Amino acid sequence: MGEQPISAKREIVRQDTLTGAIVLAASLLFVWTGGKTVSNAIQGILGMGQGAEQLLATAMLLNIALILFGYRRYRDLLIEVQQRKEAEECARRLAETDPLTGFYNRRTFEEKGAAMVALTRAEGRPVALMMLDLDHFKTVNDLHGHAAGDMMLKAVAQRIHDAMPDAALVARLGGDEFACACPFESDETGDVDTLAEAMVHAITQPVDYLDGELNISTSLGVARSDADGDTMDKLLRRADIAMYAAKNSGRNRHCWFEPDMEKTLHERNVLEVGMRKGIAANEFVPYYEQQVDLTTGRLLGFEMLARWESPTLGLVSPESFIPIAEETGMIGALSFAVMRRAFADAALWDSTLTLSVNISPTQLRDPWFSQKLLKLLTETGFPPSRLEVEITETSLYDNLSLAQTIIASLKNQGIRIALDDFGTGYSSLAHLRALPFDRIKIDRSFVISMSRNSESAAIVQAIARLGESLGLPVTAEGIESEDIERQLLSLGLAKGQGWHFGKPMTVEDARRLLAERDMLANGTAATGALDMPDLDTDEAPAPAAGPSPPRRAAPGA
Structure with a gap:
């Protein structure tokens, strides 16, 4: 609330001064006329005079009216002053405090x-x-x-x-x-x-x-x-x-x-700025980790893992950029950009190979996520039946009903759903009952330590038995040695992944591996960069034409 203009204040003061002068004059005149009129009136009543003169009586009544007017004006003035004080106090409060909580601003x-x-x-x-x-x-x-x-x-x-x-x-x-x-x-x-x-x-x-x-x-x-x-x-x-x-x-x-902490914050800001530029420049690329049949050694598919090939920072791991992407709201654009490339890559593999992708908890809060994903599959020509979407238990805490709707929509299109990092959440069994999962993935922290930690081994065994009783296949992550592979086989687990079978690889290395095993789609070249279709979604910029990521030595298979 703004203050009154100076001219308005001056007018109010002038009016109040004039009113005060009139009231003062009326009071003095009332004393004089009142004395004369009352005295003459008394003499008239006693038969000692002619009574009050008409002019003096009229003047006295006028004085009374002026005094009453002055009193009313004085009362109105007091009310106005009080209201003005209250308005000024309200304006001060609004200027200094937060209206919702009453705290300072x-x-x-x-x-x-x-x-x-x-x-x-x-x-x-x-x-x-x-x-x-x-x-x-x-x-x-x-x-x-x-x-x-x-x-x-x-x-x-x-x-x-x-x-x-x-x-x-x-x-x-x-x-x-x-x-x-x-x-x-x-x-x-x-x-x-x-x-x-x-x-x-x-x-x-x-x-x-x-x-x-x-x-x-x-x-x-x-x-x-x-x-x-x-x-x-x-x-x-x-x-x-x-x-x-x-x-x-x-x-x-x-x-x-x-x-x-200031240095850490500066480094984070550098990453955030670089990420925004990197998404538009197609610097985020899919890497592929093999998923293997533990019984036969046959390659069943790959899990897509996002990597950032930054021209200034080098190869950046997802542990560094995924949390920032989730906090800043970039995760949707980043994820869809990488999935677009992965779907286009996987469309040229043998039709028996599957592709697993991880979905962020933030994305699972988007009511339109399933429609966006299905649109991307259509544009890249990758069959939904070959896609497995992995979600973590933490994705389900905020809004289970929305997650159920999204998962049902994906499953209706033939996409399979896996519960990732099983065993690390607080309500795993409840989630297995509430949602139609197709697979359980044991968290890698249990698998890696099962050879030296009896508790981890017991947890892996319990999850394997749970999957068997529920009719859900189980995948073990984090297989890094032949000894762990043997232990998992003894528990009846049939699918696994980890560095024991090879580190995550670029698209060129994956294509070379598949060519050696004759697992590329008919007519697909074994070498050379994949030409990306010029497609676009609401979530991610279309990949720009340019040189393919640098080649690396193929990890052992």
Whole structure:
């Protein structure tokens, strides 16, 4: 709300002054006329005079009217002043606070935080600045609507308020980000840890909504003011960096800022910028890991693995770029770009060979995912019956009903569905009952360690027996030695993959291997780069013509 123009204020003052002068004059005149009129009226009643003169009586009545007018104007003026004060207070509140939570906004938090830092520095005490970001808050809005999201934000704000000491500053910086600042004794960082842990724990408690509950967690970063040059801008940036370090460490925790984190953030930003350019430039390519019949040694197909052949960074593993792609929303475009190339490659293999692809949890929250995938299969000419889509248990936590719809749509087109990394989730059996899976894949961490870890061996055996009882074939990942292969065979497992059969290979190496085994489609050349069709989808840029990826020595098969 803006202030009134100066001219308007002057007009109000002029009117009030004029009204006051009229009332004062009327009061003085009332005293004079009233005295005369009343005196004459009394004399007339007593028969001692002619009574009140008509003119004086009229003047007195006019004075009374003017006085009443002045009183009403005075009362209206008091009401107007009160309303003006309330409007100014409301405008101040809106300018300083967040209307949803009542917390300070970013601008006010920075101003008051700077004053707090300066004051505590003079006292020889640091300030702990905490920044919180709610984990997967967008999912709450997507699944339950913005009303549920607002309710969640207000509940979180109340819990932050209850946890922080009275001297603390609290703010909502925007969206689902909050910040707190409070002074502490320089050698009592444990108190800050206790406070941060209490906030993280409080926020994880369920929020009642309609007939159910909403659940959320938070990642919290902490920075402290020590040096004279520590401004609020620096503290906010450091707390933000620490907050993302907490997210990368598993979320639902707090983390103190360390100087090395800035280097890590810079490296991450370099990767993110390079990825955006790399998707458009077709730098992300499919590599292929063999899937083998453990009984006969026959090649059954390949699992597609994404690799980034960056001209500046070299060959980048998915462990480095997949988390960034998921956080920044690039995973859809990246995945479809790589799958497009893989489908075109696999269409030229022997028709008995299958192709497995991994689907990100983010993609499984897209209601149009199945339509996009089927469109891509049609454009590349790859049969849906040869495709196996692998999803992890974590993909199913957010919205099981949507996952069921997507999986049913894919299966109706002949695509097979595998539950990947089985055994690492919290509700594996429930998911096997709820969804029509065609295969179970044992997580590689159990397979790799089964020779030296009896617990891992017992888990692999239990999963093999479970698959047998449910009539679901089981694939073992992470086979890296002949000894592990023998153990799996003894358990009755018939399909496996791992470096024991060869490392993931480029399309040229895969085509060369297939040519040696006479497993290319009729008329397909054994060497040379694959000419990519000029196709396009809504999710990924069409591959540009250019040189094929550099050749590498074929791994042993």
